[in-house]
Amino acid sequence: xxxxxxxxxxxxxxxxxxxxxxxxxxxxxxxxxxxxxxxxxxxxxxxxxxxxxxxxxxxxxxxxxxxxxxxxxxxxxxxxxxxxxxxxxxxxxxxxxxxxxxxxxxxxxxxxxxxxxxxxxxxxxxxxxxxxxxxxxxxxxxxxxxxxxxxxxxxxxxxxxxxxxxx
Amino acid sequence: xxxxxxxxxxxxxxxxxxxxxxxxxxxxxxxxxxxxxxxxxxxxxxxxxxxxxxxxxxxxxxxxxxxxxxxxxxxxxxxxxxxxxxxxxxxxxxxxxxxxxxxxxxxxxxxxxxxxxxxxxxxxxxxxxxxxxxxxxxxxxxxxxxxxxxxxxxxxxxxxxxxxxxxxxxxxxxxxxxxxxxxxxxxxxxxxxxxxxxxxxxxxxxxxxxxxxxxxxxxxxxxxxxxxxxxxxxxxxxxxxxxxxxxxxxxxxxxxxxxxxxxxxxxxxxxxxxxxxxxxxxxxxxxxxxxx
Numbered sequence: 001x002x003x004x005x006x007x008x009x010x011x012x013x014x015x016x017x018x019x020x021x022x023x024x025x026x027x028x029x030x031x032x033x034x035x036x037x038x039x040x041x042x043x044x045x046x047x048x049x050x051x052x053x054x055x056x057x058x059x060x061x062x063x064x065x066x067x068x069x070x071x072x073x074x075x076x077x078x079x080x081x082x083x084x085x086x087x088x089x090x091x092x093x094x095x096x097x098x099x100x101x102x103x104x105x106x107x108x109x110x111x112x113x114x115x116x117x118x119x120x121x122x123x124x125x126x127x128x129x130x131x132x133x134x135x136x137x138x139x140x141x142x143x144x145x146x147x148x149x150x151x152x153x154x155x156x157x158x159x160x161x162x163x164x165x166x167x
Numbered sequence: 168x169x170x171x172x173x174x175x176x177x178x179x180x181x182x183x184x185x186x187x188x189x190x191x192x193x194x195x196x197x198x199x200x201x202x203x204x205x206x207x208x209x210x211x212x213x214x215x216x217x218x219x220x221x222x223x224x225x226x227x228x229x230x231x232x233x234x235x236x237x238x239x240x241x242x243x244x245x246x247x248x249x250x251x252x253x254x255x256x257x258x259x260x261x262x263x264x265x266x267x268x269x270x271x272x273x274x275x276x277x278x279x280x281x282x283x284x285x286x287x288x289x290x291x292x293x294x295x296x297x298x299x300x301x302x303x304x305x306x307x308x309x310x311x312x313x314x315x316x317x318x319x320x321x322x323x324x325x326x327x328x329x330x331x332x333x334x335x336x337x338x339x340x341x342x343x344x345x346x347x348x349x350x351x352x353x354x355x356x357x358x359x360x361x362x363x364x365x366x367x368x369x370x371x372x373x374x375x376x377x378x379x380x381x382x383x384x385x386x387x388x389x390x391x392x393x394x395x396x397x398x399x400x401x402x403x404x405x406x407x408x409x410x411x412x413x414x415x416x417x418x419x420x421x422x423x424x425x426x427x428x429x430x431x432x433x434x435x436x437x438x439x440x441x442x443x444x445x446x447x448x449x450x451x452x453x454x455x456x457x458x459x
Binding site: 048050 | 169177178204210211222274317
């Protein structure tokens, strides 16, 4: 049976897809259900927590607030699009090394928000990191290890607790 | 309960004229949706009353910032990220740039539009107090033509405005005549990011030899919609800034404010904090230099 919905074309992590979905279906659900990209997580479902953050045409967006019709023709990057040839990005490696991920629900959104920040500002200060990640909530780490992970990713210096606490 | 996406119609015309024709063909039937940061939240909660949505996202005619030496015009589809990044706005209308920088989060700023902020009409709208003290004008458009109204006449009650069913907010026009003014904007909320205001106050004032020769004050969350504080302004106009004028202004503001108790704060707290913010602004006028 053919879908009653019009075709919507989106490019996700460099691959083009034609999805048939209700136009107001959330990009989050299209990613997870139609494209089986379950790296993007739903937290609050109302744009408050940042768990579902993805990048659309180079900007950070909450995929839970994005009707897929508004993504027509857009280039989307999800957390699955960060690793290159199976190699984790330095940012992802830093999250592993610094304990920036615990339960993991906020992690994909944190990685996307941090990627967005580092794309426009490759050497952010701690306060810029805090602002860049202010729309992303974490209930495990207390944020400090996440900030340390971002700092570790942008400096070759080893991370220490004092990097952040010295503030 | 979550709204059912299959129960909603949504179209995305490619041009402004196509949107206007759709609105005119069935006035009141279509609800416009820009960045979705309000309507998609309502949809998620199953509280969206609209059944037919017309998308304004990505229509180039609505997303622009035009600056001349005399004014800045902002298309209704301009995002707060666009506003934050605009050097002319940061230089000439610093309170608007500041308001844009603290709306929601980076991800919300990428999508939320200034037109959406005004049409949604929350009493706590972040961009409204700054627009009010910068004498913003609103341009509305429909197949019938365009009209311009002062922003002070736009809101008509709690979440109500003067737009006709076939009209769309097209642009916001701001005169650039505040180079010598002092600018003030402060929002009080639970945290910097993501917090909806408990109360916010904006001000512009022209002070010469200690005398207030021009003053505009506007608040969010002190009434059913964002409003100028006209009586408080008239108390201050032509006065020297001193303890006496500050005290009378506090009294005027407390009388003029009509806040409510809600989940974010109480009316009493809002009144007192608003008076304190006003005092902070006025005390800043006594000192030399810019009060940002």
